[in-house]
């Protein structure tokens with residue numbers, strides 16, 4: 001009997017150990033599979049990158065050339081840049097790109113959002129005698145560009161579903177016979193792949209030597225590896241085949257080498273000159289705020305942040321996780337006097353476009369959107385992008401936050417983070433290729449309280465780090481951080497999960513945190529210096545998931561996918577205490593968005609506000625073009641500083657075309673302002689004199705009084 005008990009006892013132990021080993025083998029096999037997948041991904045990326053370098057740099061006819069040297073069109077280009085586009089100087093690479101295009105070369109441009117890609121083909125379009133064809137994926141982008149160019153007096157048209165019959169007739173006549181003024185023609189890619197009529201007219205135009213340049217905007221849409229693949233973009237290769245001697249410029253903000261090599265192949269431009277600009281957006285200030293677990297408090301924080309930092313109706317975007325959340329957040333922001341509306345894929349196109357338009361014309365301060373509010377946002381003066389929940393990857397976050405500050409002026413990118421949001425995202429992305437790893441990269445970005453946010457982007461995109469110049473919270477924060485030794489906390493969490501797993505139980509993040517709190521109390525470890533608040537425990541569990549001590553597991557139900565926390569591949573050393581764990585906790589973690597970390601913003605002057613109103617008036621009286629097409633925010637601050645009161649002075653600041661169009665209204669406003677300042681000064685001086693006199697009198701009186 002006793003012997004049987006012993007045998008049974010040992011059998012249980014052996015079975016438990018076997019179970020344990022099987023679990024470990026499964027973990028290792030899973031990890032092996034993951035690593036093999038990543039290995040082959042990295043290998044193919046390396047091949048692509050090498051191939052790209054070989055194609056582009058070893059091509060004998062692509063002799064390196066100094067594109068920043070002098071060219072015969074220099075002075076004409078400068079004249080057009082300033083007097084037509086109203087741009088006072090080139091941004092990095094713009095001039096070089098224009099020179100390469102003007103020299104007849106095919107060009108591939110990779111430049112961050114808002115870097116100024118449009119000028120790179122629009123300026124050569126004006127410099128050239130003939131017509132420039134631009135392929136762009138979205139109607140809204142095309143409308144924007146055509147309106148903006150028309151406002152600058154550049155004859156630009158589009159052929160799309162909404163083009164009127166008369167305009168279509170006019171465009172075809174110009175292509176066919178060269179009669180009429182047309183410099184830039186925008187089309188969607190479907191026109192190239194589906195309209196034989198259009199292609200034959202284009203052929204005629206080319207035959208007559210009037211097709212001077214082809215531009216493919218948002219060129220990443222060609223590639224299945226890009227984030228916004230459009231099947232019709234695949235057919236654009238026909239353009240180089242049909243018009244081999246017409247220079248082509250392909251432009252995108254997406255930098256991966258896989259996409260680049262795809263583009264070059266698909267567009268048939270193997271000898272193109274490639275210009276790759278940095279991903280750095282030096283004018284963007286990145287910050288992560290602690291997010292309250294209480295929904296209403298988060299909205300209070302966001303509303304306070306907006307109204308305190310942007311009291312002059314400066315434009316912004318708030319990104320949310322779901323459509324329902326978008327509607328809720330927009331409603332609650334409105335209740336707090338923020339002019340906001342929502343935008344998501346469930347709305348019909350007209351309703352969406354209406355919201356977009358009101359926002360583009362600065363009649364609405366904030367758009368609360370899902371990821372559906374993406375490509376097509378051309379507004380340059382977006383001053384803040386707030387993430388109500390974390391994005392699903394660094395790449396997505398870079399793109400979404402990058403919609404701020406496209407005009408180059410200081411802007412803020414704020415992410416509200418709480419570890420409790422992680423399972424919500426992970427249960428959505430876990431089935432995507434590398435979905436979890438991508439998510440964990442941005443979670444690491446959010447959890448970090450020390451390393452430079454900008455540095456995380458450089459690492460992610462494989463670029464050499466540049467100085468942050470104090471443009472992120474971690475580089476400027478004076479919040480004191482305390483490093484807690486969480487090795488013992490970790491042991492308890494792991495042993496809790498181990499016990500649960502033996503009993504076939506599971507725990508969500510929240511359940512695990514509650515169980516930990518109870519166990520911690522029970523174990524008598526409680527001690528002020530090592531006690532963690534609920535948020536701290538959540539942060540620790542997420543950190544352990546990132547460190548692979550724990551992992552997430554998912555289970556489908558009829559309505560949703562639930563995320564559970566389970567033991568990860570490195571749970572054993574953590575249980576044995578062989579894996580020291582440190583957690584950085586902020587001393588004053590109350591900074592949730594209205595606190596001291598805020599960068600001081602310049603208050604808008606009275607004159608800037610008046611100029612802002614004037615540009616809105618001028619935009620509606622000039623066919624409803626966008627206010628920023630009348631005067632950019634940079635130009636407004638220039639006028640505010642220089643205060644021109646004559647046409648000649650104004651022309652020196654904003655160029656001839658804008659002065660001809662809007663000069664009289666601007667000068668009238670400037671003169672009124674300057675006069676009222678002078679009058680104000682005189683009134684002040686008079687008041688001062690009067691006061692001085694009164695003081696004299698008082699002085700006399702008092703002395704008299706004293707005398708008396």
Ligand SMILES: Nc1ncnc2c1ncn2[C@@H]1O[C@H](COP(=O)(O)OP(=O)(O)OP(=O)(O)O)[C@@H](O)[C@H]1O
Nearest residue numbers: 089090091113114115116117118119253380406407
């Ligand atoms: N050299 C410059 N100086 C000042 N402003 C400029 C200059 N070049 C472009 N801009 C302005 O910068 C803003 C963004 O330019 P643009 O729309 O060409 O960006 P982009 O690179 O195409 O960005 P995206 O990838 O988002 O489409 C516009 O308002 C444009 O007028």
Ligand SMILES: [Mg+2]
Nearest residue numbers: 117118217218
């Ligand atoms: Mg663009």
